[in-house]
Amino acid sequence: MLDAPAASAWAPxxxxxxxxxxxxxxxxxxxLEGEGNLLGLLPAEAYHAPIGPLGYSRRSIIVVNEPALVRHVxxxxxxxxxxxxxMVEALDPLIGDSIFVSSGATWQRQRRMIDPALSHMRVNRAFPDMQAxxxxxxxxxxxxxEAGKTFSLDLMMSHLTADIICRTVFSTTLETRTAHDVFDAFTIFERSVAQVEFRRLIMDRAWTKVPQRAHVLEACRLIRGHLGELLDRHLAAGARFDDIAAAIIxxxxxxxxxxxxxxxxIDQLGVMFLAGHETSASALTWAFAILAMxxxxxxRLRAEIEEVTQGGVITFEHTKRLTLVRNVFxxxxRLYPPITFLPRIANAATTLGTYKVKRGALVMVAPWVLHRHRGxxxxxxxxxxxxxLPEREKEMTPGAYIPFGIGPRICAGAAFATVEATLLIARLFRHFDWQVEAPHRIRPAARLTTRPAEQVMCRVTKA
Ligand code: HEM
Structure with a gap:
């Protein structure tokens, strides 16, 4: 049997x-390839220019990289x-005018009401559900x-994070019929939603209405129906539940x-399901694939986990002290930001620095690009x-790392996601060795989130 590699043997x-x-x-x-992967459209210039146009399209598309301009947008x-x-149009049948897409006074009211449901204290209370x-x-x-089974890493991560959202938001599990139906309909939605359809991006003028396909609308109707059932169970039970849905109610x-x-x-609970599991599943799929290789x-991770926990159960407090696990996350x-692009539309002609922006331009802040920017x-x-690590902080450019966004619209679930990912990486690598099949075939694609273009198949053995 091969010895485990020495921790010091690892190099970036x-x-x-x-x-x-x-x-x-x-x-x-x-x-030619027509696979709708927007990452392939990003030209080499995008990775070193502060701001500039993207490709050839009917509407103006601008990529903004300069951190001060990013923050401004x-x-x-x-x-x-x-x-x-x-984006607003694509998500409307699923989440209406909810916190993820609304603006102005509507958004301000929603944000004030949702923030406490995802506060640090609430995440602490949700921790036992994450452990379960x-x-x-x-x-x-x-x-x-035991069975030597090969399974899809992507699907496993989607199930796991959806299960944790069901437990923490609704006090139920993905094993129940209703939750499973939500998950299945969501998968249909995610695969077919016309949010970033390549030809539309190039051919359409701003504000062009394109109807969603019938099966996408049907998936949204099903999801909303089931979310309504889960909600009614809460409404009927009065104050019996102590979960994120109860806090939002x-x-x-x-x-x-x-x-x-x-x-x-129903709109806001749809956001919790959408934003709360798909993004984490994307990040964890990449983290697990990388660590498996x-x-x-x-x-090194295992040595840190044993040192911090002294061989015991990983607690909420430990998650803050697992520095390397957090830094891997x-x-x-950074390299695979789940939300690849943060697209905005210019409602009025304006300038960004000296760059002229036309009314109707698509202004793209792209964490994918910013996080790989040569400058x-x-x-x-x-x-x-x-x-x-703190001692290398001076190498970082302030405002160039924005996986959770920046400014008032920064992710409301960032603390939730960080604690969840730290726990899952630490526990599932502590006890299992992972191997991915055909690692040379893994390549990223930008869809609803940043995902491997093809499913990553893997195996585990007990560590
Ligand atoms: C690794 C996991 C996650 C990542 C990378 C992520 C990333 C983001 C980003 C970039 C935004 C801002 C979008 C924009 O400005 O256009 C956002 C917004 C949001 N996220 Fe997350 N998110 C994650 C997990 C979660 C979780 C677990 C929840 C809830 C349980 C959540 C709830 C939200 C909400 C409610 C918003 C809208 C905030 C607003 O517009 O005021 N996210 N997320």
């Missing part, structure tokens, strides 16, 4: 990324950069290990103003979790 490495091409080559390849002090028309989801995952993995506007209506609650890094979010990162494509 370069995980897969699409080699950027000139704008014309990028466009032709995209049209996302903070939007003049109220002229709402979420892009493409993890227990179940460990049981499943032990069975796979109890939330009141300023000065005790009215809470959310039933329809609004880097046994030397896993050896941070570095994964802001040393060895941008290298996976090196230690770049987040």
């Amino acid at each position: 490495f370069t995980p897969p990324y699409p080699v950027p091409r000139s704008p014309v080559v990028a466009l032709i390849r995209q049209l 996302l903070s939007d002090p003049e109220g002229i950069f709402p979420k892009s028309d493409l 989801g993890c227990d179940l995952a460990e049981e499943t993995l032990a069975q796979h290990a 109890a939330a009141r506007g300023l000065d005790g103003g009215p809470g959310f209506t039933r329809e609004e609650l 880097q046994p030397g890094l896993v050896a 941070r570095e994964t979010l 802001y990162w040393k060895d941008p494509n290298l996976f090196d979790p230690d770049r987040f």
Whole structure:
């Protein structure tokens, strides 16, 4: 038997990324391949310019990289950069005018009401549910290990994070019929939603209405119906539940103003399901695939876990002290930010620095590009979790790392996601060795989130 590699043997490495091409080559390849992967459209210039146009399209598309301009667009002090028309329209049948897509006073009221439901204290209270989801995952993995079974890493992570959202938001599990139906309909939605359809992006003018396909609308109707059932169970039970849904139901506007209506609650709970599991599943799929290929890094993680927990159960407090585990998660979010693009639309003609922006332009802040920008990162494509150590902080460009967004619209679930990912990485690598099949075939694609273009198949053995 081979000895485990010494922790010190590990060195940073370069995980897969699409080699950027000139704008014309990028466009032709995209049209020929037709797989709708927007990463392939990003020209080499995007990774070193502060701001500039993207490709050839009917509407103006601008990529913004300069951190001060990024902050300006996302903070939007003049109220002229709402979420892009493409995104709002695509998500409307699922989540209506909810916190993820709304703007102005509507968004302000919603944010004030939702923030407490995802506060640090609330995440602490949700931690036992995260642990229970993890227990179940460990049981499943032990069975796979015993049977020598090959399984889809992507699907396993989607199930696991959806189960944790069901437990923490609704006090139910993914094993129930209703939750499973939500998950299945969500998968249909995610695969077919026309949010970033390549041809629309190039051919359509701003604010062009394109009807969603019938089966997408049917999936949304099903999801909303089931969310309504889960909600009614809570409404009927009064104060019996102590979960995130209960906190959102109890939330009141300023000065005790009215809470959310039933329809609004379904919208907001839809956001919890959408934003709360798909993003984490994307990040964890990448983190697990990377770690599976880097046994030397896993050896370092295990040494840290044993030192922090002294061989005991991983608690909420421990998650804050597992520095390397957190830094692996941070570095994964840098190289594979789940939300690849943060698109806004310019509602009025304006300037960004000296760059003229036309009314109707699509203004793209792209964490994917910003996190690999040559001007802001040393060895941008290298996976090196230690770049987040305090002693190397001076290497970082403030505002160039935004996996959770920046400004007032920063992710409301960032604390939830960080604690969840730290726990899952630490526990599932502590007890299992992971191997991915055909690692050379793994390549990233930008869909609803950043995902491997093909499913990653893997196996586990007991560590
Ligand atoms: C690794 C996991 C996650 C990542 C990378 C992520 C990333 C983001 C980003 C980039 C935004 C801002 C979008 C924009 O400005 O256009 C956002 C917003 C949001 N996220 Fe997350 N998210 C994650 C997990 C979660 C979780 C677990 C929840 C809830 C349980 C959540 C709830 C939200 C909500 C409610 C918003 C809307 C905030 C607003 O507009 O005021 N997210 N997320």
